[in-house]
Amino acid sequence: MSTAAAQQGRAPEFDDFASTIRGRVLAPGTQEYEEARMVRNGLIDRRPAMIVRCQGTADVADAINFARDHQQLVSVRGGGHNVAGNAVNDGGIVIDLSDMRAVFVDPVAKRAYAQGGATWADVDRETQLFGLAAPGGVVSSTGIGGLTLHGGLGWLRRKHGLCIDNLRSVEIVTADGEVRTASASSNPDLYWAVRGAGSNFGVVTLMEFDLHPVGPEVLLTAPAYRAKEAPKVLRFFREFVRECPDEVSSELLFWSVPANEHFPEELHGEQIVMFPAVYSGDPDEGERILQPTREIAEPLLDLTGRMPYTALQSGFDWAFPKGWLYYWKSLYLNDLSAEAMEETLKLGANRPSPEGFVALWQLGGAMSRVPADATAFGSRDAPFLLSFDVTWTDAADSERCIAWTRNAWSSMQRFGPGGLYLNFAGFGEEKEALVRAGYGKNYDRLVEIKTTYDPANLFRMNQNIVPMPVSAVAD
Ligand SMILES: Cc1cc2nc3c(=O)[nH]c(=O)nc-3n(C[C@H](O)[C@H](O)[C@H](O)COP(=O)(O)OP(=O)(O)OC[C@H]3O[C@@H](n4cnc5c(N)ncnc54)[C@H](O)[C@@H]3O)c2cc1C
Incomplete structure (x- = not known):
C-alpha cells in the first residue's frame, strides 16, 4: 500500500x-x-x-x-x-482535458484538428493565422467540447451552421476504453449521436472541423437603446430578421449598462436593449445592410466597429467572469406574436439582476437548412431562441434569481414548440423530460445508441440519455 x-x-x-x-x-x-x-x-x-x-x-x-x-x-x-x-x-x-488544447490547421484542405479540452480562443487563434474559422461560440473561454457536442451557436450560425454542422469527425474514447473514430464513414451511428448529444457517448479527444474564410476583419454593429425604446426596437428586429441575408447573425439583449470601465460611469446600471449583429462577409456590404439597426432611435451607446475576428470572439469575455453566479435557461419561440413580444418586453424589463440579460437569438439561415434527423441535435425550425441568461454576484440572491428564471421559462412555454437548446438548460433538473424536449423525435434513436456504447451509463454527468435496462435489451 x-x-x-x-x-x-x-x-x-x-x-x-x-x-x-x-x-x-x-x-x-x-x-x-x-x-x-x-x-x-x-x-x-x-x-x-x-x-x-x-x-x-x-x-x-x-x-x-x-x-x-x-x-x-x-x-x-x-x-x-x-x-x-x-x-x-x-x-x-x-x-x-484542460491540458489537452492543441490545435492544428491544414489551410489547404481547410480543416482544423483540435484536442477535446481546447477553448474557442485556442481554435480561433490558430485558424485565423490562415484567415479561416470554424463556427464557434461567442465567448472565447468556452470549451469547444461541451459547446460543440451539444450543438454550438455563434456569430457564424446563419452563414455556416451550428458547430456540429462543421464537425467532420471526432476521436472518442467510449465507456469500454476503446478509441474510436466517428465520421460519415466510420461508426456513422456514433457520428450522428455525438453531433448534439456528444457527452453521453464518451470522451472526445480530438475534433476535426471544416473551416471557412472569415475576416481577418469583421463588422460588429451593436447599438444600445434606452429601455423606453424597447418596444420599437423589438418590432424593428422582428421585421428586419425576416429579410436579412445569411451573413447576418444577430440578437437582442435586454440588459443594463454594465458597471465597469468599458462604459461611461454615468450610464452604469441604466436599462438598455442592445442589438448586436455580426456580418460575416464584406464589411462594406455589412455596413450598408446593418446601418438601419443603428437608426431605430437615438442610441444611448454604440459599440459598432470593424475588428479582427479574434477580437470579436473575445470582445464580450469580460461580461462572464469566473466565480459569478449563473443560471441560464432557454426555449425556442415559434414566432414573435404581439403577445409573445409583450411578455418578452415585460421579462426584459423585470430581470432579477443587472448583470444578466434576456437574449433573443435570431436563428434560421444555414443552421435551419440541416434536416432535423441528420444529426442528434433535433429540430431546427424555430426562428428564435429566447434565453434567460440570469447572472448575479451575491449568493444571497440565488434563490430569487433562480426562481425568477424558472417562472419566466415556464410562462413563455406557450409561445414555443416545447423545445430548448440543451447548452442553456439550467441545472437540467427536469431530467428526462427536459432531454426528451431537447432532442424531440431523435430521442428514441439516441437511447438505442447510448445502450450500445454506454450500457451502464458511465457518462451521466450531462443532459443524460438513460440507456435501456439490461433486461429490455436481452428480451
Ligand atoms: C460564459 C458562457 C458563454 C457561453 N456562450 C455560448 C455560446 O456562445 N454558444 C453556445 O452554444 N453556448 C454557449 N454557452 C453554453 C456552453 O455551450 C455550455 O455551457 C457548454 O456546456 C460549455 O462547454 P465546456 O466544454 O466549456 O463546459 P464543461 O462544463 O467542461 O462541459 C460541459 C458538458 O460537456 C461535456 N464535455 C466537455 N468536453 C467534452 C469532451 N471533450 N468530450 C465529452 N464530453 C465533454 C462535460 O462532461 C459536460 O457534460 C456559454 C456558456 C457560458 C457560461
Whole structure:
C-alpha cells in the first residue's frame, strides 16, 4: 500500500493509477486541486475524489478504464462553462482535458484538428493565422467540447451552421476504453449521436472541423437603446430578421449598462436593449445592410466597429467572469406574436439582476437548412431562441434569481414548440423530460445508441440519455 495514499485516506489503487499516466492526478489537500475543482459558475462547489489532468488520449482511456473498473462516478471537464457544473462531481473522478488544447490547421484542405479540452480562443487563434474559422461560440473561454457536442451557436450560425454542422469527425474514447473514430464513414451511428448529444457517448479527444474564410476583419454593429425604446426596437428586429441575408447573425439583449470601465460611469446600471449583429462577409456590404439597426432611435451607446475576428470572439469575455453566479435557461419561440413580444418586453424589463440579460437569438439561415434527423441535435425550425441568461454576484440572491428564471421559462412555454437548446438548460433538473424536449423525435434513436456504447451509463454527468435496462435489451 502506498504510504501517501494511506495518510490521506485514499484507496491505494488511486496512487497506482496515478503512476501509470503521463498526466497528473490532483487529489484533495493541494491548492492546485482547489483551483481545478472550480468551474465558471460560482454556484458549483463540488469535491471530486481525484482530478485526472490528462496529457493525451492514452491517459483518457486509462482514466475511463480505471473509473469503470472501480465503479467511480465520472465527469468530463472541457472548458468548465456548463452552468449545471457537469464538469465536476462529488466523490468521483474528473477526467480533466484542460491540458489537452492543441490545435492544428491544414489551410489547404481547410480543416482544423483540435484536442477535446481546447477553448474557442485556442481554435480561433490558430485558424485565423490562415484567415479561416470554424463556427464557434461567442465567448472565447468556452470549451469547444461541451459547446460543440451539444450543438454550438455563434456569430457564424446563419452563414455556416451550428458547430456540429462543421464537425467532420471526432476521436472518442467510449465507456469500454476503446478509441474510436466517428465520421460519415466510420461508426456513422456514433457520428450522428455525438453531433448534439456528444457527452453521453464518451470522451472526445480530438475534433476535426471544416473551416471557412472569415475576416481577418469583421463588422460588429451593436447599438444600445434606452429601455423606453424597447418596444420599437423589438418590432424593428422582428421585421428586419425576416429579410436579412445569411451573413447576418444577430440578437437582442435586454440588459443594463454594465458597471465597469468599458462604459461611461454615468450610464452604469441604466436599462438598455442592445442589438448586436455580426456580418460575416464584406464589411462594406455589412455596413450598408446593418446601418438601419443603428437608426431605430437615438442610441444611448454604440459599440459598432470593424475588428479582427479574434477580437470579436473575445470582445464580450469580460461580461462572464469566473466565480459569478449563473443560471441560464432557454426555449425556442415559434414566432414573435404581439403577445409573445409583450411578455418578452415585460421579462426584459423585470430581470432579477443587472448583470444578466434576456437574449433573443435570431436563428434560421444555414443552421435551419440541416434536416432535423441528420444529426442528434433535433429540430431546427424555430426562428428564435429566447434565453434567460440570469447572472448575479451575491449568493444571497440565488434563490430569487433562480426562481425568477424558472417562472419566466415556464410562462413563455406557450409561445414555443416545447423545445430548448440543451447548452442553456439550467441545472437540467427536469431530467428526462427536459432531454426528451431537447432532442424531440431523435430521442428514441439516441437511447438505442447510448445502450450500445454506454450500457451502464458511465457518462451521466450531462443532459443524460438513460440507456435501456439490461433486461429490455436481452428480451
Ligand atoms: C460564459 C458562457 C458563454 C457561453 N456562450 C455560448 C455560446 O456562445 N454558444 C453556445 O452554444 N453556448 C454557449 N454557452 C453554453 C456552453 O455551450 C455550455 O455551457 C457548454 O456546456 C460549455 O462547454 P465546456 O466544454 O466549456 O463546459 P464543461 O462544463 O467542461 O462541459 C460541459 C458538458 O460537456 C461535456 N464535455 C466537455 N468536453 C467534452 C469532451 N471533450 N468530450 C465529452 N464530453 C465533454 C462535460 O462532461 C459536460 O457534460 C456559454 C456558456 C457560458 C457560461
